[in-house]
Amino acid sequence: MNVAVEHISTDQPPDDSKARDLDYGWQTGNQVELLENGEAYFPRVFDAMRKAQREILLETFILFEDKVGHELQGILIEAAQRGVKVVASLDGFGCGELSAPFLKALADAGVMVQLFDPAAKTLGIRTNWFRRLHRKIVVVDGTVGFIGGINFSADHLGDFGPEAKQDYAVQVTGPAVADLHHFALAQSGRQVRARRGWRRRQQRPSPWPTDKGDGLVRLIYRDNLQHRNDIEEAYIHALSKAQERAVIANAYFFPGYRLLREIRNAARRGVNVQLIMQGQPDVLLAKLAARMLYDYLLKDGVVIHEYCQRPLHGKVALVDDDWATVGSSNLDPLSLALNLEANVLIRDRGFNQCLYERLQALAKNHCQTMPENRKPRLWLWRLTVGFLVFHVMRHFPALTGWLPAHKPRLKPFESHAHDV
Structure with a gap:
């Protein structure tokens, strides 16, 4: 397969100057619900996607071609076909086994599929092990967000058997979703504008909020630039x-x-x-x-x-x-x-x-x-x-520094460049 791609570095911040050093402060007035395992997570996030009217932003480390992956694929295709902007950023290692037909079906429907640092196998072994896109974020219409540790795979469901994973995520509604939305857009390499009331912060927000009360939420993240230890x-x-x-x-x-x-x-x-x-x-x-x-x-x-x-x-x-x-x-x-x-x-x-x-x-x-x-x-x-x-x-x-240096990149999947 010959792949024509445009390289977008995500080790470097997006071009938008207002998104170069994203420090998100505490947001008040949010509702946060704990979602335990795939039994709680998948129905909730899939329902939100089915109701999407404008936009779905998705980042995941793992997406498998199993019953969960195929259901997600169908939902994203249907959303894109009805005019919803859908951006799916997938890790090139965790999603490295996805087939070209699976990805092509998404791209043909209008889903903007991006693979983070994909690499061909060497002697049948994947070597792109380090500096992965390990985040799991979904934001729908900028009004509801999901974040946690749950991937889109059937091994997060109890009926998978003894190897089914025990895991957690949250559903967030309220002002903090705007930060999730802004962050997901910026990390996807898309041009973003500062949302109303948001500005690039010159000083890091306090790790402990000055306000008191319930419903306080703050987005934090780790990258290989300014936010290595947050x-x-x-x-x-x-x-x-x-x-x-x-x-x-x-x-x-x-x-x-x-x-x-x-x-x-x-x-x-x-x-x-x-x-x-x-x-x-x-x-x-x-x-x-x-x-x-x-x-x-x-x-x-x-x-x-x-x-x-x-x-x-x-x-x-x-x-x-x-x-x-x-x-x-x-x-x-x-x-x-x-x-x-x-x-x-x-x-x-x-x-x-x-x-x-x-x-x-x-x-x-x-x-x-x-x-x-x-x-x-x-x-x-x-x-x-x-x-x-x-x-x-x-x-x-430090030992990984001995490996050949490279900058992980997002590579947009272009369906017309594939013969499948």
């Missing part, structure tokens, strides 16, 4: 203020020293700190790396649960009774130092309590709790392997 800093800041409780449920847990220290310090000063980790990881290295940190945290009172019913894919956290975050970012070197990620911060007591109850039910009914004074079998072997894993993971982002 998500990690948000976790650190929230934990530093924790007084009563903190719960982190994260699929791939291997944060930097500063975040680890803040987790430990919170537990030391009496905060009830709970971590929900993967008990059945799809990547064994991830489990080995996370377990290397257990002793450091357990000895200071952090409670660690391992979710064992099925793979945990969530990326959520809460602090005290009103702060929470949901998004695409894991707490590992890939998400914190390489990938393009996006989360929302939420100050809302009702949402916080809902998330807390869901996570507590998960911990109580489907997790095993690590003993404080655990002494695993073959501990010397585990210590040796763990030591190596720890240092490989810790220096992993």
Whole structure:
């Protein structure tokens, strides 16, 4: 297949000067609803897309040609055919197995399909592993937004079987959707204009809102330019203020020293700190790396649960009774130092309590709790392997610098350039 594409770099900000350094502040008056797993997420987002009148913006790391992917494809085609502007930005690694006919059907209907850093296989192996578009965002008509960790694949549904993922997303309505919309447009490489009341901020917004009350939402993201540490800093800041409780449920847990220290310090000063980790990881290295940190945290009172019913894919956290975050970012070197990620911060007591109850039910009914004074079998072997894993993971982002340098790009798919 010969592909004619136009290259649009997304490591560099869009040309619009008002969108070059996007810092989004806290927005008041929002409604945020937790969506757990594909059973809650897919019907809600598909219904919003079916009702779209003007525009659908979609970013996803994974889209498979299964029952979920085919349903999404049909909805996007129908929307484009009735005149809705549809932009689908797909990661070239996570969506690397999509067939040309699948993409061509979308493009022929008028869907603007963009592939982030696609690459042909080398000796049957995909090599474009790093600096992925890992965000999962949908914005419909600029009035409703969805963000979280759920991809468009059937493995987010319970009927997929033992490998079905446990995951979370949120539906947002209210003023914060304008920021999601502005961000999604800018990151797609489209020309955007500053929305009314928005301007490029000369100083970073406070990680803690000055306003009080429920319905506060702030969009934060990670890129490889000015916003390399924003998500990690948000976790650190929230934990530093924790007084009563903190719960982190994260699929791939291997944060930097500063975040680890803040987790430990919170537990030391009496905060009830709970971590929900993967008990059945799809990547064994991830489990080995996370377990290397257990002793450091357990000895200071952090409670660690391992979710064992099925793979945990969530990326959520809460602090005290009103702060929470949901998004695409894991707490590992890939998400914190390489990938393009996006989360929302939420100050809302009702949402916080809902998330807390869901996570507590998960911990109580489907997790095993690590003993404080655990002494695993073959501990010397585990210590040796763990030591190596720890240092490989810790220096992993720097090691990737040895690879040939490249700038990941969005490549618009043009159906007329394909013979299928």
